[in-house]
Every structure is written in C-alpha cells, then in structure tokens.
Amino acid sequence: MTGNAYQDRTDRFAGMLMRQAAWPAALVVAANILAPLAASARGGFETLPAAVALSITAASAVAVLALSALLAFDALLFRVMAGHDDEASGGAAVDDMLARMRLKPAPSTTRSLEDRMAGTSRLLFKQRAALALFATALLAAGFWAPR
Template sequence: MTGNAYRERADRFARMLMQQAAWPAAVVVAANSLAPLAASARGAFETLPAAIALSVSAASAVAVLALSALLVFDALLFRLMASHNDEASGGAAVDGILARMRLKPSPSTTRPLDDRMAGTRRLLFKQRAALALFAAALLTAGFWAPR
C-alpha cells in the first residue's frame, strides 16, 4: 500500500490508539485515588475477601497502566510509519528502531500494516480484559466491605 491511503490509515489507527490508551488509564487513576478513601471509611480492609479484592484491583490497575503505556508506544510507531511514503519504508523504519532499541531482532522481511494492526489489537484486547478485571475486583471489594 502506498500514498495517501496508507498514510491516512496508519495515522487514523495511531489516533485511535492514543484515545484507547488514555481513557482506561484515566479511569484507573481516578478510581484508585478514590477507592482507598471509600474503602477505609467503610472498613473494607477489615475483611479478608475485601482485602483480597482490593489487592487484585491494584494488580490489575498496574496491568492496565502498563498496557496503556505499550499502546502509546505502538501509536508512536504507527505515526512513524505514517510519516513514510509507502508501507515498505515505514515498516522498515519501525523495524530498524525496534532493532536498535534491542526490543526485536531485525526481521528478514517487513510485516504488512494489517499484521502490525492485528498485533496491536490483541494488546488492546488484553488492556480491556485487565480493565474489566479491575472493575470487577473493585465492585467485589465494595460488596464484601462491612456496612
């Protein structure tokens, strides 16, 4: 794929990734800043199930934030791809950066844009699963807290 269609597609995907990385991270940060206040006021740390649920929510919050950071990194790589005129040179530029950063070895052939997008979509799914686990654990902690 060459020209404006390739560039527009990669840039549009990068914009979408930035949005999809930002809002779950903002939700987790906001919920984590408010949850301890509500939990201590209700005595949630006094029961074992609530304490376990809060621990699970904290671990899943870290996972959401880490996956959001990875999605931002991927978005920047897609922006780099969009800055090149064709898919081959954009993919080669990304592969070169990843090899210089020692994150991936240099491939013999460059992967197409669709394959790269599919890999990032799997990362996006993992972020959503971690966000769902976070929400479920936070709600469970509220359920088990004494009234």
C-alpha cells in the same frame, strides 16, 4: 495502497490507539485515588474477601497501566510509519528503530500493516480484559467492605 491512503489509515489507527491507551489509564488512576477515600468513609477493607479483591484490583491496575503504556508506544510507532510514503519504508523504519533500541531483533522481512494492526489489536483486547478484571475486583471489594 497509495501513499495518502496508507498514511491516513495509519495515522487514524495511531490516534485511536492513543485514545484507547489514555482513557483506561485515567480511569484506573482515578479509581485508585477515590477508592481509599470511599473505604475510609465506610470503615475500611478489613475482611479477608475484601483484602483478596483489593489485591486482585492492584494487580489488574498495574496490568492496565502497563498495557496502556505499550499501546501508547505502539501508537507512536504507527505515527512513525505514517510519516513515510509507503508501507514498506514505514515498516522498515520501525523495524530498524526497534532493532537499534534492542527491543526486537531485525527481521528478515518486513511485516505488513495489517499484521502489525492485528498484533496491536490483540494487545488492546488484553488491556480491555485487564480493565474488566479491575472493575469487577473493585466492585467486589466494595461489596465485601464493612457497612
């Protein structure tokens, strides 16, 4: 892969990750701000099923926000990679940075860009699953709230 093609692909992936980190986090924060207002207008979440659903909502909200933070961090790491001329030097720079931050031990070989993107895509899938659980639990809490 030539330097420009590598840099363009890595930069596009980093931009996509930043967007995918931002909108679910914003959605969760907005829902957590608006849900208590809606609940107080309807009489609260005093039934046991609604309380359980709210507990699941809170746990999944934390998961979505944590995964969004990890995706934003990965996006920044891909931006660092895009700042290098080739895949090997970009991957080595990220590996060195993670080792100096004591987040990961220094690997013996540098992973390919495709391997790194696949790992981040799995993280993106987990974020989407947590977001789906959050939305489902929030709707369930609203369903079981007194009318």
